[in-house]
Amino acid sequence: MANEDAPPRIRRALLSVYDKSGLIPLAETLHDHNVELISTGGTARTLRDAGLPVTDVSDITGAPEMLDGRVKTLHPAIHAGLLARRDREEDLDELDAHDIAPIDLVVCSLYPFQQARHRGDLSEQELLEFIDIGGPTMLRAAAKNYQHVGVVSHTDQYDEVIQVLNEHDGALPAPLRRSLAGRAFAATASYDTAIANYLGSPHGGDALPEPYVAVEGKTQSLRYGENPHQRAALYGTPFSFVKPLHGKPLSYNNMIDVHGALTLIDEFQSDGPTCAILKHTNPCGVATGDTLLDAYTRAFETDTKSPFGGIVVVNQALDRATAEAINSIYTEVVIAPEFEDGVLALLQEKKKRRILKQTGALRNDPRLQVRSVIGGLLVQDRNPVSAPLAESRSAWQVVTEKAPSDAMWADLHFAWRVVKHVKSNAIVYARNGRTLGIGAGQMSRVDASEIAVQKARNESLSLNGAVIASDAFFPFADGLEAAAAHGISGAIQPGGSIRDDEVIAAANAHDIAMVCTGERNFCH
Numbered sequence: 047m048a049n050e051d052a053p054p055r056i057r058r059a060l061l062s063v064y065d066k067s068g069l070i071p072l073a074e075t076l077h078d079h080n081v082e083l084i085s086t087g088g089t090a091r092t093l094r095d096a097g098l099p100v101t102d103v104s105d106i107t108g109a110p111e112m113l114d115g116r117v118k119t120l121h122p123a124i125h126a127g128l129l130a131r132r133d134r135e136e137d138l139d140e141l142d143a144h145d146i147a148p149i150d151l152v153v154c155s156l157y158p159f160q161q162a163r164h165r166g167d168l169s170e171q172e173l174l175e176f177i178d179i180g181g182p183t184m185l186r187a188a189a190k191n192y193q194h195v196g197v198v199s200h201t202d203q204y205d206e207v208i209q210v211l212n213e214h215d216g217a218l219p220a221p222l223r224r225s226l227a228g229r230a231f232a233a234t235a236s237y238d239t240a241i242a243n244y245l246g247s248p249h250g251g252d253a254l255p256e257p258y259v260a261v262e263g264k265t266q267s268l269r270y271g272e273n274p275h276q277r278a279a280l281y282g283t284p285f286s287f288v289k290p291l292h293g294k295p296l297s298y299n300n301m302i303d304v305h306g307a308l309t310l311i312d313e314f315q316s317d318g319p320t321c322a323i324l325k326h327t328n329p330c331g332v333a334t335g336d337t338l339l340d341a342y343t344r345a346f347e348t349d350t351k352s353p354f355g356g357i358v359v360v361n362q363a364l365d366r367a368t369a370e371a372i373n374s375i376y377t378e379v380v381i382a383p384e385f386e387d388g389v390l391a392l393l394q395e396k397k398k399r400r401i402l403k404q405t406g407a408l409r410n411d412p413r414l415q416v417r418s419v420i421g422g423l424l425v426q427d428r429n430p431v432s433a434p435l436a437e438s439r440s441a442w443q444v445v446t447e448k449a450p451s452d453a454m455w456a457d458l459h460f461a462w463r464v465v466k467h468v469k470s471n472a473i474v475y476a477r478n479g480r481t482l483g484i485g486a487g488q489m490s491r492v493d494a495s496e497i498a499v500q501k502a503r504n505e506s507l508s509l510n511g512a513v514i515a516s517d518a519f520f521p522f523a524d525g526l527e528a529a530a531a532h533g534i535s536g537a538i539q540p541g542g543s544i545r546d547d548e549v550i551a552a553a554n555a556h557d558i559a560m561v562c563t564g565e566r567n568f569c570h
Contacts, residue, residue, distance in 0.1 A: 053217040054132070056196065059151035060103070060124070061093070062086045062181065064158060068204045070096045072153065075208045079216030084149070087111065111368045120180055128152065128187040132194040151196040152188040156181045156233070160240045164412050176425075177241055182234045192227035193220065199230040202311075232263050260416065260426050271298045282413075286406055288381065291390060293400035300379060300400065303327055306467065307359040307381055308408050309394070313431050313463040314361050315407060321345045321368075321489070325356040326485070333480035338368045344480040346371075349501055357381065364389050429466065429567065435459045441564075445542075445550050448456045448559040450536055453478075454513060458538040458561055461515035464565035470517050477512040491516065492525050500530055511535050517567045519543040523552035530556035540566040 059081050063069055066089070071095055073083060086091055086103045093100045104111060107121040130137040141148065157178040162168060168176075176517040188197035196218040198207055203226065207535040210222055218226075240261045246255035262281035271278035278298045288304060290296065296304065306327035314320040314334065321341040331348030335341035338360055346353060355378050360368070363384035369392050372380060380393055381402045393401050409431050418425045433437060438459055444450065450458060461476035468474060469487035473494040476482060483502035485494035495514070502509055509532035519542045520526050526537060526549055537553060541562030553560040 048448055052152070053219045054194070055216045055222075056081050056150040056211075058082045058084060058127075058147060058149050058220065059153065060084045060128075060149050060184065061153040062089050062103075062184070063153060063155040063553065064178075064181075065155040065201055065302060066092050068201045069093075069153075070098075072100055072198075072204045072208055076151075076209050076216075081151070081212060081216065081254040120183065122146065122473070124149065124184070125187050128184065128195055129191050130194075131191065135544040149188075149195070151198070152184050152185050153198040154181045155199070155201065156185075158239055159237065159244075160412070163240065163244055173244075178237070182237060185230045185234055189227035189230040192223045196223050197226050197230045199226070199233040203229070229263070236263065252412070258414075258423065266295065268295075268298050287404065287408060287411070288402040289405050291385075291401045291403055292394045296379075296400060303357050304379060304381065304402065305408075307357045307379075308404065310464070311359045311361050311381075311404075312408050313467070315409075316434070317361065320361045322359050323349075323353045323356055324359070325352050328469055329464060329467060329481070329484060330356060331481050331484070334460070335479070338362060338365055339371060342368050347505055347507070348481045348484065350505060353377070357563060361500050366392065369393055377517055429569075432459070432463050432466070438462075438563075442538075442561050443564065444559065445541065445546075446553045446558065446560040448554070448557055450559045450561065454536045456535055457513045458515070461513050462538050462563065462567075465515040465517050467569060468517065470568045470570060472517040472569065475499070475502060475509050475512045475529075475532075476515065477509075481509045482509055482512055491518070491520065492528060495525055495528055499529075509533055513537060515539070517569065519546070519566070520549045521545065523548045526552050526558070526560075527556070530558060534558060536560070538563065539563060542566070 056079065059076050061083060062068070062085060067291050069092060074310050076083060077098055077199045082101060083093060083098060084101045084103060084106060090100045092103055103124065103327050107123045117560065126141060126144070126146050127234040130148055132148065133140070157176045162173055162176040185197055185199055188195045198204065210218055231355055241338060242259050243255040248259065257318035258455065265280040265282060265284060268278040268280055270276055275325045280301060284301065286307060303324060303326070307322060307324050310322050310324070310329060311320065318334050318340040320334045321338060321340045323330045323345050330343035330352040333341045333344035335344055354375055357383040358372050358377050363386050366389050369389045373392065377399065379400045381404055383404045390401065393399060415428050433441065435456065439455060457476055458477065461474045464476065465472050465474040465483060468484060471488045471491045471494045473485040473491065474481055475498050483498035485496070485498035488494040488497065497507065512534050513536035514529045514534050516539040519540050521543050522545060529537070535558060537558055537560045539562060541564060543549065550560060
């Protein structure tokens with residue numbers, strides 16, 4: 047075994063990166079510690095342009111880059127130099143016999159296959175050129191030999207490596223080498239997973255892959271899971287969608303709620319000022335308004351009790367007036383795409399509050415939706431955001447004698463976008479771009495409706511002229527008739543019940559305009 051107390055200094059480093067950001071400070075640090083820099087193609091040019099001395103890989107291998115760059119580093123002069131065990135004389139003798147010098151560090155970032163896959167403008171043949179071969183091979187070789195070789199697989203590791211090199215006179219201690227090796231194998235596993243899922247799907251991704259493989263890097267450990275006796279950690283890249291600005295680290299339950307909030311507000315990305323208030327992933331109230339304060343006030347008025355300790359998410363820059371209204375009760379998480387001047391300072395007065403800046407829309411996340419079940423995983427496409435009103439009107443079917451007015455169409459469209467994010471069975475009453483009552487997670491659709499009605503009654507909100515939205519079809523006419531008793535004028539539901547005729551007849555009898563979307567939106 048290598049001497050753990052005196053880590054060997056790095057003498058030769060191979061740098062070959064697709065992402066050049068942050069490379070020069072790392073390379074300069076290596077050069078300052080008298081490390082010989084070896085490099086390939088564009089990386090070598092970048093280093094030379096920065097005034098750093100570089101040895102081309104082709105000078106080490108004695109072979110040029112071949113096949114349009116497909117073959118650069120796949121050579122014994124590289125991989126024997128990486129894999130040789132420094133504590134075995136026979137390995138070192140073999141290197142000497144073939145005039146091969148050891149390589150002590152690999153810095154490599156891979157071709158961005160996943161990003162290229164989702165560009166949408168590449169043919170399959172063009173996409174195949176984004177499958178890196180030499181890079182993963184070098185990373186795996188260096189990581190396997192971590193007892194003697196360091197490996198840097200991502201730009202976010204550069205600062206840590208620079209600091210340690212300076213603290214240890216150009217060496218990387220064994221614990222860090224081991225940690226970096228683990229991260230390198232995670233990087234290649236994730237990379238291969240993306241390729242496997244693509245090639246495992248017929249016609250380049252039109253179907254779910256066979257097999258399904260997922261590898262996500264660990265983002266952070268969590269204090270506990272859904273309950274204090276459960277262990278938990280966060281994996282993936284959640285902070286490419288939100289940036290924490292204040293407060294304690296997000297908990298397991300916070301992350302679930304934040305996901306629900308971002309999924310819901312995504313429906314209103316292009317609307318006017320919109321606010322949603324959520325608790326345990328269910329919306330307490332949602333509203334659009336002339337101003338963000340108006341939207342928040344109308345959303346809060348749906349249910350003034352449940353929002354305590356909940357989440358508020360908005361679709362535009364959070365202004366001071368709205369922030370002051372949010373501050374009037376304890377709100378655990380506040381999410382906005384921007385914060386006007388002075389607003390962050392105001393919100394940060396609550397030390398326990400988490401404040402997040404939304405930096406990406408969930409509609410742009412290419413991941414499939416995954417849930418663990420007995421003995422395996424359930425995998426499905428994400429439920430996409432609803433189409434704009436004009437497009438939806440063309441696709442949906444008016445099934446009653448009475449047709450919706452333009453104003454009712456807007457309410458139906460609003461209510462439908464909300465109900466799809468309420469746990470099933472779900473009922474939403476809405477009018478004039480705001481929720482009036484929300485019934486969530488009931489075994490009976492009638493019970494969900496009664497809860498929504500009671501919520502409205504608790505807040506003295508009239509349902510007269512409102513619309514009702516149901517996430518799944520009305521199995522019997524009684525659910526609609528109960529809503530009619532409270533004065534609704536419109537209804538939206540998927541349709542598809544064997545008793546649709548009875549439900550439609552009930553709507554006609556109560557002069558209710560009903561629209562069927564042809565699309566169920568269960569949420570479990």
